[in-house]
Amino acid sequence: MKLSKMHLKTLREVPNEAEIASHILLVRTGMIKKLVSGVYGFMPLGWRSIRKIEEIIRQEMDAKGAQEIHMSAVQPAELWMESGRWFKYGPELWRLKDRNGRDFCLGPTHEEIFTDIVRNDVNSYRQLPLNLYQIQTKYRDEARPRFGLMRSREFIMKDSYSFDKTYEDLDKSYDDMYDAYEKVFTRCGLTFRPVEADTGAIGGSNSHEFTALSEVGESEIAYCEKCNMAATTEKALCVDAAASKAAELPLEEVHTPGTKTIEEVSAFLNMDQTQTLKALLFVTYDDNGNDNGYVAAFVRGDRELNMIKLVNALNIPEHAIGFADEAKMSEATGCVGGFTGPVGLHDCKIVVDSEIPGLKNLCAGACKADYHLKNVNYGRDYSADIVADIKMLKAGDPCPVCGAPVKHARGIEVGQVFKLGTKYSESMGAYYKDENQKDQLIVMGCYGIGVTRTLAAIVEQHHDENGIIWPVSVAPYHVIITLLSPEDEIQARIAEDIYRQLASAGVEVLLDDRKERPGVKFKDADLIGIPVRITVGRGAAEGKVEYKLRRESDKEEISPEEAIAKAITIINEEK
């Protein structure tokens, strides 16, 4: 393609709201275009890269025997009611009505639809296993869309669903997809780590998240360098220290005026934070969004509460809980902002972290303004409705597998695989007849790749201060010929000649024949990040062009033939 004919609008300025490199660069290169908050369109270069990612996914899915289909984005509420998710899913589910008032949603995921297909089509064990996938536009009505393609409301996903006779067969399907995902992300040029993850709104027993490592990622992962443990911090189990053998001291009320935080009270009492109890106060909601009871969660003072573990312990969806209104909760439960402890609380579900019962003589709020209690002991002074691991695994904590200190990293979730088991086949009645003509539940798995988010993750990992540095496999074009003086006959002829030869060798090539200054052309070539640049300038008269890889700083003055040969070689090796 010639740039003079292409719709390319690069921006020199950084868009106001863009905070991270991928967002800034995808907008500055004109590859994506914001329509409204969280809704983007893809312009020619961006769409080419998306289509390449899709093709890589397609090849790896097909290689595993998965079959591509394409289901509707608009889904009837009835199916979501059958699975029970119509009410459970929360406000991210973008709901709408048709002209007859019938309820629909714009699918954020397709478990219901695929289960419906299979319960209708599959009768016999001979039709299993089956893996169906689609690459399709999905919707999530995010409260705070941000970071460009990272968290948008309309996005492209590959989602696939496996259907097996047994859990052993599911393991095989799951491993196949795990393997396919490793290949996909490797081919996309990503540095990533598969980590154990929570199953969230999708449900099921096991899950791995594929996390592209990046400081700007919203996933926090914990991993161990000694063993293979790697999990999202939401999921990572914590090892509780051995129970303290200390004698239980008598409860003692102390005046601690104005010490509303753990930092303040521990400083005031000259006490380590590990000897304190931190309270977090929540209200839960029913399906209609009305208050449905209070929850007080307690973790050791130096710990962070893990919300995912908390909602799992409570067995409620994430959106069914929020921070409590202090005044209202105080009236109902006796809690006192900044001075809440488990002793004296009433009419409230108490959830206590699993390490707390083993700790002795903690300092907690006295449920009385400006007072704390010292020597609070679980069992003697209070009990809990639920005792569970509800804390975050910190960097340096012992690895739950081998005990070595864990490390933390951040990353972007680009894919996730789930063992659903029979969650959906049970609620929606998806059976097959086994060899003995007996009905058996179909065992399911589901597997997602965020296609548009993968694009963003690639840019996060492949850029410098001048722009994107596309891996060849997903570059919108392979080679850009920067023709410095289009009006110079020799330069124009040589550039055109290189262009034709590369194109006929199957190389995807751009020719920058615009009437722009060389500086503008070099800046644009760097910004849009085409892997190979061949510059045709004054040297053309002496049969020389400049050959440069975007990812390297070296340049070479070589003949057009050599440049063509080098470009073809590297493209064929890496595409």
Place this chain on the structure above:
Amino acid sequence: MKLSKMHLKTLREVPNEAEIASHILLVRTGMIKKLVSGVYGFMPLGWRSIRKIEEIIRQEMDAKGAQEIHMSAVQPAELWMESGRWFKYGPELWRLKDRNGRDFCLGPTHEEIFTDIVRNDVNSYRQLPLNLYQIQTKYRDEARPRFGLMRSREFIMKDSYSFDKTYEDLDKSYDDMYDAYEKVFTRCGLTFRPVEADTGAIGGSNSHEFTALSEVGESEIAYCEKCNMAATTEKALCVDAAASKAAELPLEEVHTPGTKTIEEVSAFLNMDQTQTLKALLFVTYDDNGNDNGYVAAFVRGDRELNMIKLVNALNIPEHAIGFADEAKMSEATGCVGGFTGPVGLHDCKIVVDSEIPGLKNLCAGACKADYHLKNVNYGRDYSADIVADIKMLKAGDPCPVCGAPVKHARGIEVGQVFKLGTKYSESMGAYYKDENQKDQLIVMGCYGIGVTRTLAAIVEQHHDENGIIWPVSVAPYHVIITLLSPEDEIQARIAEDIYRQLASAGVEVLLDDRKERPGVKFKDADLIGIPVRITVGRGAAEGKVEYKLRRESDKEEISPEEAIAKAITIINEEK
């Protein structure tokens, strides 16, 4: 692909609601699957054919220098308000709100979005011409979805938009697209006719519809075998006969008890229907759906009213008019059901067909039960608010171009091209700076292909009583190897060998290795319509297989090598 591994669920029964061949066959082959009324999913075979149609479109669009992009399906109301279509579009526009109550629609078309892109990105005449396209899911909340993919609520379209400096350049862009469309539909194996069409809700000055000829099509076209005239009957102009020179006779009231229809009154009075005046009564609606005045339309008794011409004459959108409630209208305007004529009507817009003023002494209702008026004459006895061509061009009427009698045919609208001119650039402010730095309006065109509807049209034109007969270019697979006895070692080996050789020659091949009776396999092969069938049966032991084209009844007993060679030849010629 081996059929034993493929998700294929064919149906022997005809689905209840399916009335036309494409709907019946696409469902029976399991290529499409209904989710709810007007919403379909595509199963493996169906999706492969869709992707082939998309690829043909892509190639022909790219060949014209059009550039593929991908915009969001969800569109903010604000842009539709700018163009004025938010209120004009009617209930087919599927509207929704996000969690913050902001209005959106699911785009049925993308004029607003593309105009918005271009007004932001294009400054200079040097950036034009430009043609951007996308292949994308579109929505129309149809009142009566039917005929499977023909009229569905979620469907796939290719839509493209051209942006030019001048109307002359638009002509060139339009001709390019017209040419690309002819190539696309030809490659898809369709028999079609481009016809002049009304511009409808899209607007603009000129339009052609690409109509795949089919008795079940919803488009009616008029064409002339003598000249090149071809138009939808909605659009086709009528030639009015020369004005009658007859003397105007005196108005005469006649008692015509019970003669409510033109047939009845003309029989009762022993009068030709061409000597009568037919009344059609309507009510119009404002943007809020409230009654907005009555309309009485009059055409010659033997004519059919053309609703599109009527709404164009009234300059209102199609959904802003409906049949009147007779009792209410009677009270307001003096009309009398079955006996309404233009004389005596009041408080009502009167629209008279253009040929009426030239006709003399017509018989019309007297606005009085059981009475008609004879010798009603325009000008003398009544006048109209609007005189315009509002009649349907009948088969046999003179061609508006050459005067020869026109013919009628039915067809399926698979594509439409529009010269929009400056309709959207004016309302949305899309300008470019010309050579003298002066702002000029961008001149636009838009061009659509119904991808999913094209699939249905192909099936309508390519099937027999046993199933679909895919043209090679859009067949989900090229060849099916029907292995009659998979447990027979020789048969299995030969079938496998043919399968491998064809696949390595780039032929897309299915191997029916299922444990099914031969009858089932033959029936399925015919039903899903794979162009070439190679049957491996008992003859295999003597080195013979059966070679058969789906579209022909002849079979040949030949060697596997010959069968492979013949298959490769025909696929390469026709794919």
